[in-house]
Amino acid sequence: MIHIVFNEADVTILQQAIELDETLQGEVLLVRDDYAVGPIKDIYTEEGIEARKNWWREVLSGGDGDGGVDKGLVDDNQLVAELIEKLTADEEEKVWIWSAQNKHDVSGYYWLMSQLKAYQGRIYILYLNNLPFINEKGQLFYPQWISEIQPKEMLKAKRLARPITTSEFEVDPDEWTKLCNEEKGVRLLEGGKKLVQKEVSFYDSELKSYISGDWQKASKIIHTFLNKAKHTTGDLFLLWRLKQLIATDVYDVQGNVKNMKDFEVKKKAGVLFES
Known part of the structure; x- marks a missing residue:
């Protein structure tokens, strides 16, 4: 067996x-x-x-x-x-x-x-x-x-x-x-064995909601997401998505943007944040 x-x-x-x-x-x-x-x-x-x-x-x-x-x-x-x-x-x-x-x-x-x-x-x-x-x-x-x-x-x-x-x-x-032929990046389970697919950016909106106006390590943002979000995924995938978000220039970043414990993120003052 x-x-x-x-x-x-x-x-x-x-x-x-x-x-x-x-x-x-x-x-x-x-x-x-x-x-x-x-x-x-x-x-x-x-x-x-x-x-x-x-x-x-x-x-x-x-x-x-x-x-x-x-x-x-x-x-x-x-x-x-x-x-x-x-x-x-x-x-x-x-x-x-x-x-x-x-x-x-x-x-x-x-x-x-x-x-x-x-x-x-x-x-x-x-x-x-x-x-x-x-x-x-x-x-x-x-x-x-x-x-x-x-x-x-x-x-x-x-x-x-x-x-x-x-x-x-x-x-x-x-x-x-x-x-496979739909060419989307995220799969979710609806029930039974029924999978539905979303774009690779599916988790971004909720991930952004855990970025505040105070400095937080990337690891803390990801940990909060994994504990609170209804739909979760792997931490390394989330680290990649977080890096994509901070590249949009609406966040302040300090530290080496590499490992999730190496850098901190917060919203820029005066920038409207989309949920």
Whole structure:
């Protein structure tokens, strides 16, 4: 059995659950990229893959993640190649894809499953959609992320495992292709597995609302956004968007505009601020 998750924190939780239940024994693989943001046009071609890498190079340039693309830290295409090799070599091998109800996991699900149709019947989905769990305080809650679930509660989740259906292998890749062809930069989850897309500047308006007339480190602005905004995304993506905003010359900046702890931002006095 091979388990696939989409967040690094999920790996630890799932490995702890495996220790509690030998029927879950298997390798845990991580899809690292965040397919809920960035270009996905021609995502399975060399040109599309390189276009996405170039976009990430721009996003991470001069910031906390600078150089990450070229250090080979993220190579999901190699992961899929190795996964297909294992499925081909062992006809008894199965894959369990773990997805919580969030845009990051669902976007990753679409990207991954669209490449595995040849192994229909051996690819399972565990979609934790509106399933209640018990937290550390003994209270019921609905997790948005797999890492929020206690390892012992993950044993309940395994009952959700089911093969991805023939219909899903027909419809879901078509839905993903439609999203790819829209050429927009942000994907949001409306409910179920329904993704909608927005422009890459989607988060800018709310991000601006956390920039005040007082000096704040970029890290504090981003942290406030992540704690208060209804729709959130990765901090490095937000750092890139913040840098795009301060380039409009309606903000004062001090420090080295590089890592999020290196510089401070505030609204310029007398400049009207759009919400």
